[in-house]
Amino acid sequence: MSMWRRNKYALFVLPAFLLTITLFFGGLADGLLKSFGYFPAIGQDTLRLSFYQQALAERAFQDSLFLNLRVALLSTIFASILGITLALVLYAFQLRSKRPWLLRLLQLPLTIPHLAAGYFMVLVFSQSGLMARLAYAVGWIDAPAEFPVIVNDAFGWGMVVTYAWKEAPFVALLLYPVLARIGSGWYDTARIYGARPWNYISTILLPAIRPALLTASLIVFVYTLTAFEVPYLLGVTYPATLPVYAYQLYTSGNFEDRSQALAIFWLLTVVTLLFGWIAYRFYRKSYDRGWE
Amino acid sequence: MRSLRVPYSVLILLCFLFVIPFIPALLASLGGVWRFPLVIPEGWSFRAWEAVFRENSGTLSAIWTSLWIALCVTVINVLVSVPAAYALVRGNLRYRAAIEAILLAPIFVPALAVVMGIHLTFLRLGLTETVLGVVLVHLAPSMPYVIRAAMISFETMNRETEQAAQLLGAGPWSRFLFVILPHLRAGLVAGVTLSMLISLSQYSVTLLIGGGQVVTLPILLFPYISGGDTSIGSAYTLVFSAVALLLVISLDVALRGHYKKKGRSRV
Amino acid sequence: MTVLRLKEIEKTYDSEFTLAPLELVIEEGEFFTLIGPSGCGKTTLLKVIAGLVTPDKGTIHHKGQDITEVVAERRHFAMMFQQPHLFPHMTVEQNVSFGLRMNKVPKTERTRRAKEALRQVGLESFAARYPSELSGGQQQRVSLARALVVEPELLLLDEPFSALDPQLKDEMQHLVKQLQKQLGITTVCVTHDQQEAFLLADRMAVMKEGKILQVGAPHTLYSHPDTRDVASFLGHTNVLAAQDAAALIPLTSLVRDNQLVIIPSEAIRLEETGTLGVIKHIQLQKDTALVTVALSKFEVVAKVWASRASNYKLGDQVFLNVEPNAIHLIPN
Structure with a gap:
């Protein structure tokens, strides 16, 4: 009986498990072999580390890495700040019960695909975009070229703005349930003991959402570090972010470049798995902590 | 009860911040000529929308291809995720934590890393340039979300309800149909929605495996938004956003509506 | 000395009176209890005192200072x-x-005083733990320590024992009472539990539908309730019209027809002679029993020792006698 039970549950997991193993880990392993130069189809069946060495030695790689870290870090910071604000405002207005349409409105960016979000930002922030036109209207600039380059810029502001807009509701979505569990009892208690609204936010609300916030920002960081679509649309040719740089290498058609591309993606994967594991630990921790 | 006072101006500012990026796209898609300094276009025109929905523009077929792929991906995801989640939550499995980690790992790894690795193998198997191939590569990045949603659903489900049904004589199948499934339906909304959205928004992965032969909406619109005609690019982007938005709303109505009406939703 | 004086306090929610205009005076060092059925406005009144709810009208003075707007x-x-x-x-x-911390007390002093408060509630070894590692009773003790440590001008208790199981409840009630006396903290406590009120309160106010019906020491209220509502809330079941009561007890001519006679159930004895009645119902409790006896026109409840109640069964004829000093008259 108990043997059958255990086997039955193992059977339940099996389809999902097999799909993940073949399609995901299979792909990763396949890529790993190729990153070591293993292409038996063209007679390359020795494993070499040289592609990693080559990839790391490229000036383009270092520039890409630098750009990548900068964009991911700034995006995470802005998305987190905006997300916290959003979650706190939602909490303060208790939108869920009273104004559900407003909650939906603020979650709008969650639904919009990244490519679309990126293009919206082009229309808002490019040198002939809405902001430039407004700046002209109030007399700050006299020609499009005077408007600062925000999208398709070497610094990566266009990507940062897109990610901040797109991921802030995501951050808020992870934080809001934690806040929603806090009843008015906490606020009453804090006030009785002398807490002003700002004290309440800084000593109670922010620490309470910290584990969830860490999870959310790690996810945003990992995503912005490895995403392809937005930098492909909003970046410049050089330096490109690592995923775009790797994609360019891969599609150049040369087997050596392909191995290098896969080597770069493997490095990224190791980093993301590490961050992912940390994020998951924080997530479980915030999940397990005893709330009233 | 409002516990903390936040001025309305902050709320309005936030709303504005999240709505403003749609405005120029709307203006550009409907504007006849929109030369630089003008904040509002000169005159209106449906030129861009006519171009997008012209008979041989391929827009409608791209929308259907996108939705069809997303649907296949999601159906497979649900079919394999629900039993897996049930086993993970209730099964007392050996190596439970490891299995869970393996199933959820794709959340963090860039899909492109996996697809580049598998690309040549797919090429050999004849899966490139096919819808099946595209469906297969959309599975890995979306499945963990469905599993996670189903797991949360099972975790928040009161086991005693199931036991009560059992005591009333319900067998495993009846329990699944009448107790577990209704609860799961509401709980799965988030997972199903994410699965559809993730599949719908894939660009690089679809391009690499579909090889330009499987034309989904993002594949079709990319040339227009990367330096093409602004009006048509805007119209396409709005179509893309609208498809995503309508999808989310209709899934919400279809799956959750029943629960909302009865006010029993616990999610 | 008067610590708190509430004048003409009024609060309305959704056009319904939560608090009718009411007056209240709390004296220094006393344990004052607000008691009443749920929805009587006692918690709202406590929150008005706390400053968590702003009254629509009226003033609150604390040691002579107007704190209504504070x-x-x-x-x-x-x-x-x-x-x-x-x-x-x-x-x-x-x-x-x-x-x-909110009052910017330096850290070392904070730690010292927190340790001292934890010692008072018997939890000094739990200082470094997190609340989730504590039992419900221990958490409530921490909450008490948190209240004591600030040396408050006024300690407000909003049914703090109602979520505890019986034994813990007893322990906490004694602890609170003991510390309250020892530290001399003026305390206002809300409860719906009469036993608790009698155990803890120096004075109490009985509330109903947003009004204060009567204020006084618990036993004064019990033996001399002003109105029928107060009497029945405090557990008096034998509230009889004067002409009915005359069947049980000789009443002087001073008692007018429109008065009601309250006979505490413990003042009715079952004996060999007296007024004849028939036992209709026996409700056994741990140490006592409530015996319902039907007389010709009405019923009364007598409280007797449980051990004696076992001698009776339903339908038995008994004779009733009433302790004359225990009865109390109120206007109808």
């Missing part, structure tokens, strides 16, 4: 709620010293 965080009161409301991300000690 917000909760400036009143320097302390409060225990039904739930401990400990902050889960803070250790026990951080929770206890929260009020001191």
Whole structure:
């Protein structure tokens, strides 16, 4: 009986498990072999580390890495700040019960695909975009070229703005349930003991959402570090972010470049798995902590 | 009860911040000529929308291809995720934590890393340039979300309800149909929605495996938004956003509506 | 000395009176209880005192100063709620010293005073733990320590014992009462539990539908209720019209027809002679029993020792006698 039970549950997991193993880990392993130069189809069946060495030695790689870290870090910071604000405002207005349409409105960016979000930002922030036109209207600039380059810029502001807009509701979505569990009892208690609204936010609300916030920002960081679509649309040719740089290498058609591309993606994967594991630990921790 | 006072101006500012990026796209898609300094276009025109929905523009077929792929991906995801989640939550499995980690790992790894690795193998198997191939590569990045949603659903489900049904004589199948499934339906909304959205928004992965032969909406619109005609690019982007938005709303109505009406939703 | 004086306090929610205009005076060092059925407005009144709810009309004076407009965080009161409301991300000690931290007390002093408060509630070894590692009773003790540590001008208790199981409840009630006396903290407590009120209160106010019906020492209220509502809320079942009561007890001519006679159930004895009645119902409790006896026109309830009640069965004829000094008259 108990043997059958255990086997039955193992059977339940099996389809999902097999799909993940073949399609995901299979792909990763396949890529790993190729990153070591293993292409038996063209007679390359020795494993070499040289592609990693080559990839790391490229000036383009270092520039890409630098750009990548900068964009991911700034995006995470802005998305987190905006997300916290959003979650706190939602909490303060208790939108869920009273104004559900407003909650939906603020979650709008969650639904919009990244490519679309990126293009919206082009229309808002490019040198002939809405902001430039407004700046002209109030007399700050006299020609499009005077408007600062925000999208398709070497610094990566266009990507940062897109990610901040797109991921802030995501951050808020992870934080809001934690806040929603806090009843008015906490606020009453804090006030009785002398807490002003700002004290309440800084000593109670922010620490309470910290584990969830860490999870959310790690996810945003990992995503912005490895995403392809937005930098492909909003970046410049050089330096490109690592995923775009790797994609360019891969599609150049040369087997050596392909191995290098896969080597770069493997490095990224190791980093993301590490961050992912940390994020998951924080997530479980915030999940397990005893709330009233 | 409002516990903390936040001025309305902050709320309005936030709303504005999240709505403003749609405005120029709307203006550009409907504007006849929109030369630089003008904040509002000169005159209106449906030129861009006519171009997008012209008979041989391929827009409608791209929308259907996108939705069809997303649907296949999601159906497979649900079919394999629900039993897996049930086993993970209730099964007392050996190596439970490891299995869970393996199933959820794709959340963090860039899909492109996996697809580049598998690309040549797919090429050999004849899966490139096919819808099946595209469906297969959309599975890995979306499945963990469905599993996670189903797991949360099972975790928040009161086991005693199931036991009560059992005591009333319900067998495993009846329990699944009448107790577990209704609860799961509401709980799965988030997972199903994410699965559809993730599949719908894939660009690089679809391009690499579909090889330009499987034309989904993002594949079709990319040339227009990367330096093409602004009006048509805007119209396409709005179509893309609208498809995503309508999808989310209709899934919400279809799956959750029943629960909302009865006010029993616990999610 | 008067610590708190409420004048003409009025509060309306959704066009319904929550608090009718009411007056209340709290004296220094006393344990004052607000008691009444749920929905009588006692918690709202406590929140008005705390500053968490602003009254529509009326004034509150604290030691002669008008504090009606002073917000909760400036009143320097302390409060225990039904739930401990400990902050889960803070250790026990951080929770206890929260009020001191808000009032910018230096860290070393905070720690010292928090330790002392924890010692008073018997939890000094739990300082470094998190609330989730504590039992419900221990959490409520931490909540008490958090209230004591700020040396509040006024301690407010909002049914803090109602969520505890019976034994813990007893323990906590004694602890609170003992510390309250020892430290001389003026305390206002809300409860719906009469036993608790009689155990703890120096004085109490019985509330109904947003009004204060009567204020006084618990036993004064019990033996001399002003109205039928107070009498029945405090557990008097034998509230009889004067002409009915005459069947049980000789009444002087001073008793007018429109008066009601209250006979405490423990003042009715079942004996060999007296007024004849028939036993209709026996409700056994741990040590006593409530025996319902039917007389010709009405029924009364007598409280007897449980051991004696076992001698009776339903339908038995008994003779009733009433302790004349225990009866109390109220206008109808």
